[in-house]
Amino acid sequence: MNELFNLNLLFSTIRLATPLILAALGGMFSERSGVINIALEGLMLAGAFTAASITYYAGSPWVGLFAAILAGACIAMIHAVVCIRYKADQVVSGTAINILLTGAPALLSGAFFLSSGSTPQVPEQHLIPYTPIVIAFALVPLTWYVLNRTPFGLRLRAVGENPEAADAAGVSVNRMRYTAVLLSGALAGIGGAYLSIGQSSLFTRNMTSGRGFIALAALIFGKWRPVQTMLACLLFGFTEAIAIQLQGVRFGGEEIPNQFIQIIPYVLTIVVLAGFIGQSRAPRALGIPYQKER
Amino acid sequence: MLELREITKRFGDVLANDHINIRVEPGTIHAIVGENGAGKSTAMRIAYGFYTADSGEIIVDGEPRRIETPHDAIALGIGMVHQHFMLVDTMSVAENIVLGAEPGSAASIDLRKAAQEIRALSDEFRLSVDPNALVQDLSVGQQQRVELLKALYRHARLLILDEPTAVLTPQEVEEFFAILRRMREQGKTVIIITHKLSEVLAISDDVTVMRDGRVVGRLKTAETDAAELARMMVGRDVLLRVEKPDARPGGAVLSVKGLSVTAGGERGVRDVSFDVRAGEIVGVAGVEGNGQTELIEALAGLVTPSQMGGAVELGGRDITRASARERYELGIAHVPEDRHRRGLLLDFDLAENSILGVHYRKPAVSFGPLLDLAGIRDRALEIIRDFDVRPANPDLPARALSGGNQQKLIIGREFELRPKLLLVSQPTRGVDIGAIEFIHRKLVRLRDEGCAILLVSAELEEVTSLADRLLVIYHGRIVGEVDPKRTSQEEIGLMMTGGRKGNAE
Numbered sequence: 001m002n003e004l005f006n007l008n009l010l011f012s013t014i015r016l017a018t019p020l021i022l023a024a025l026g027g028m029f030s031e032r033s034g035v036i037n038i039a040l041e042g043l044m045l046a047g048a049f050t051a052a053s054i055t056y057y058a059g060s061p062w063v064g065l066f067a068a069i070l071a072g073a074c075i076a077m078i079h080a081v082v083c084i085r086y087k088a089d090q091v092v093s094g095t096a097i098n099i100l101l102t103g104a105p106a107l108l109s110g111a112f113f114l115s116s117g118s119t120p121q122v123p124e125q126h127l128i129p130y131t132p133i134v135i136a137f138a139l140v141p142l143t144w145y146v147l148n149r150t151p152f153g154l155r156l157r158a159v160g161e162n163p164e165a166a167d168a169a170g171v172s173v174n175r176m177r178y179t180a181v182l183l184s185g186a187l188a189g190i191g192g193a194y195l196s197i198g199q200s201s202l203f204t205r206n207m208t209s210g211r212g213f214i215a216l217a218a219l220i221f222g223k224w225r226p227v228q229t230m231l232a233c234l235l236f237g238f239t240e241a242i243a244i245q246l247q248g249v250r251f252g253g254e255e256i257p258n259q260f261i262q263i264i265p266y267v268l269t270i271v272v273l274a275g276f277i278g279q280s281r282a283p284r285a286l287g288i289p290y291q292k293e294r
Numbered sequence: 295m296l297e298l299r300e301i302t303k304r305f306g307d308v309l310a311n312d313h314i315n316i317r318v319e320p321g322t323i324h325a326i327v328g329e330n331g332a333g334k335s336t337a338m339r340i341a342y343g344f345y346t347a348d349s350g351e352i353i354v355d356g357e358p359r360r361i362e363t364p365h366d367a368i369a370l371g372i373g374m375v376h377q378h379f380m381l382v383d384t385m386s387v388a389e390n391i392v393l394g395a396e397p398g399s400a401a402s403i404d405l406r407k408a409a410q411e412i413r414a415l416s417d418e419f420r421l422s423v424d425p426n427a428l429v430q431d432l433s434v435g436q437q438q439r440v441e442l443l444k445a446l447y448r449h450a451r452l453l454i455l456d457e458p459t460a461v462l463t464p465q466e467v468e469e470f471f472a473i474l475r476r477m478r479e480q481g482k483t484v485i486i487i488t489h490k491l492s493e494v495l496a497i498s499d500d501v502t503v504m505r506d507g508r509v510v511g512r513l514k515t516a517e518t519d520a521a522e523l524a525r526m527m528v529g530r531d532v533l534l535r536v537e538k539p540d541a542r543p544g545g546a547v548l549s550v551k552g553l554s555v556t557a558g559g560e561r562g563v564r565d566v567s568f569d570v571r572a573g574e575i576v577g578v579a580g581v582e583g584n585g586q587t588e589l590i591e592a593l594a595g596l597v598t599p600s601q602m603g604g605a606v607e608l609g610g611r612d613i614t615r616a617s618a619r620e621r622y623e624l625g626i627a628h629v630p631e632d633r634h635r636r637g638l639l640l641d642f643d644l645a646e647n648s649i650l651g652v653h654y655r656k657p658a659v660s661f662g663p664l665l666d667l668a669g670i671r672d673r674a675l676e677i678i679r680d681f682d683v684r685p686a687n688p689d690l691p692a693r694a695l696s697g698g699n700q701q702k703l704i705i706g707r708e709f710e711l712r713p714k715l716l717l718v719s720q721p722t723r724g725v726d727i728g729a730i731e732f733i734h735r736k737l738v739r740l741r742d743e744g745c746a747i748l749l750v751s752a753e754l755e756e757v758t759s760l761a762d763r764l765l766v767i768y769h770g771r772i773v774g775e776v777d778p779k780r781t782s783q784e785e786i787g788l789m790m791t792g793g794r795k796g797n798a799e
Binding site: 151162 | 344363364365374379380389392393403444
């Protein structure tokens with residue numbers, strides 16, 4: 001068992017936690033402002049697809065990454081308008097976006113690349129395997145600082161806890177929420193880009209495989225706080241890394257079926273959420289559209 | 295300082311403000327009185343930019359101004375403290391105060407500077423607020439002072455206070471009024487919205503009286519009295535004192551023996567014994583948070599038996615461990631202190647609310663497991679008629695009613711049970727004076743029909759005028775029993791704060 005816990009496992013954990021951290025920090029902005037964002041999965045998919053396609057065409061991962069940020073923000077804008085302007089149910093809106101983004105990339109890649117399964121391979125010199133990791137881990141203290149030390153963060157938290165109070169103090173609730181949801185789209189977009197042009201070299205159908213939801217679980221497990229959320233993401237990344245290492249490992253002469261190993265991160269997600277969700281207090285106005293009296 | 299001219303505001307079919315004119319002189323405390331729904335809060339919310347008026351003018355310091363958002367109002371030196379505090383519980387006092395007007399740069403709030411300024415303001419008006427405390431750890435009175443600081447921090451010269459005393463204990467009200475007087479001395483102007491006449495007389499220089507969306511008069515406080523103000527507010531003569539014949543008590547209905555309640559932690563009830571006899575009202579006087587809530591909830595069966603000690607008997611029968619439903623069936627009715635938390639389902643209609651407590655039996659259920667909708671409606675209509683609930687429409691959600699009418703519905707529902715014992719807590723909190731008179735008369739009549747009533751109220755005047763016997767509670771103990779007719783308010787007030795023991799039982 002000893003060779004299991006080696007440096008490799010540590011790197012693997014960090015790599016696997018990176019997209020989770022990016023998406024979870026994005027979700028944090030949105031949710032601390034009071035808008036539920038279960039669309040993280042869809043936003044990551046948008047980022048992943050856009051990054052792979054644009055990098056392929058432009059021949060530059062930086063253009064691809066920038067496009068992924070824009071794509072995430074654009075899709076998040078839909079969520080923002082539906083939830084803030086039209087005060088629709090935020091879970092329903094998020095779900096709709098997730099469903100849209102399971103189909104849209106296949107349709108688009110069918111149209112552009114004549115293959116609905118995946119985008120063309122991006123050459124290796126155009127991949128960015130390390131930059132998103134640096135961005136993700138640098139964003140953790142930065143997010144903490146923004147939330148706790150800047151006027152923007154104070155207003156954001158106030159809007160998520162008690163929008164009436166923020167309004168009475170002259171803070172525009174809707175403007176804060178739009179900004180927050182757009183930021184969440186941008187960050188989830190980077191997370192998605194890392195999947196397609198960092199860890200891999202092309203976009204494949206549904207390549208996020210639930211990472212948006214795991215990021216959301218990490219956000220809740222981390223009590224909507226940056227450092228704790230990062231730790232939660234590392235935990236989930238670690239289980240995924242373990243799952244990968246365990247593949248092909250023999251246990252008492254029998255090989256452990258792959259399916260059992262692959263479910264580990266998901267089972268952990270459920271266990272963690274069932275066990276900890278009650279102890280973690282969500283922003284008080286989370287999920288409630290702000291209705292200004294007139 | 296501030297003048298509203300011919301302001302009109304309509305919400306759907308309701309004319310909330312009908313060409314109202316209010317003028318407030320600088321450096322004065324101006325009271326705006328009226329019953330709930332008279333349009334006082336609407337007018338002030340217009341002045342603060344929460345609502346925009348349909349027509350009319352707002353004049354600040356002699357000049358017509360447009361006030362479309364709270365931001366505009368703040369810029370003109372107008373601050374408002376809302377009835378429901380506009381505070382973020384999870385943030386610190388300083389963070390709440392600077393929110394929206396943060397000192398420092400966009401990259402960093404200068405909280406140290408903010409804390410200094412807040413301390414200076416707090417000292418100037420003797421508010422004793424710690425800028426670093428979390429709002430959720432503060433008492434209601436302290437939270438209110440944070441709201442005041444919020445306005446002062448933004449250099450408000452005019453403070454609008456919406457029902458500021460509704461949440462305060464009598465002691466806190468005194469302190470609060472002292473603060474307001476200090477503000478007046480410093481040149482601030484204060485508008486206080488209230489429906490408590492004693493407060494108008496105690497604190498204000500001028501009064502504007504509103505009724506049904508109109509201004510019906512403006513008076514100098516020194517030249518008026520409670521009876522005149524009440525008549526203007528309600529539109530008819532109002533009995534401000536309770537008239538009741540002497541009680542003719544029968545045998546003990548409720549016997550409480552050495553009751554202790556540990557729920558509520560520090561507060562709770564400690565070794566309390568008393569009886570309530572048929573045909574009498576026993577009042578419990580005390581500063582809020584001295585165990586009244588726990589006492590009533592324990593008697594109503596809302597406290598887990600493991601958190602109680604001692605014994606409770608109803609008509610000689612031990613009910614210490616009986617559930618809330620069993621108690622209802624034995625003839626205990628309960629008018630809870632917080633009608634929104636325990637008394638009503640706000641989104642349910644009046645008919646549905648009228649059967650809470652009997653929802654499992656007649657008249658709510660008459661055939662197998664099915665609700666008897668016609669029976670429920672009839673019962674609701676009966677309560678609405680007998681207790682003058684307005685609007686008289688059983689299909690309206692409880693939320694649509696004013697506080698007074700919600701309370702009348704609850705009282706009607708509990709009275710309909712023909713209880714042997716009524717537990718009633720804060721029966722007239724947030725209720726108009728017209729409805730207060732009505733509720734007091736109903737309570738006296740129920741007593742005269744032979745019901746035993748245990749009454750808890752934070753309004754000392756209410757308990758002393760209604761109760762036949764008065765128990766004073768302090769730190770969970772009954773520190774004395776007095777005859778309310780022969781004891782002065784000051785004496786009772788002193789006992790309530792642990793000052794002196796009365797003739798203990």
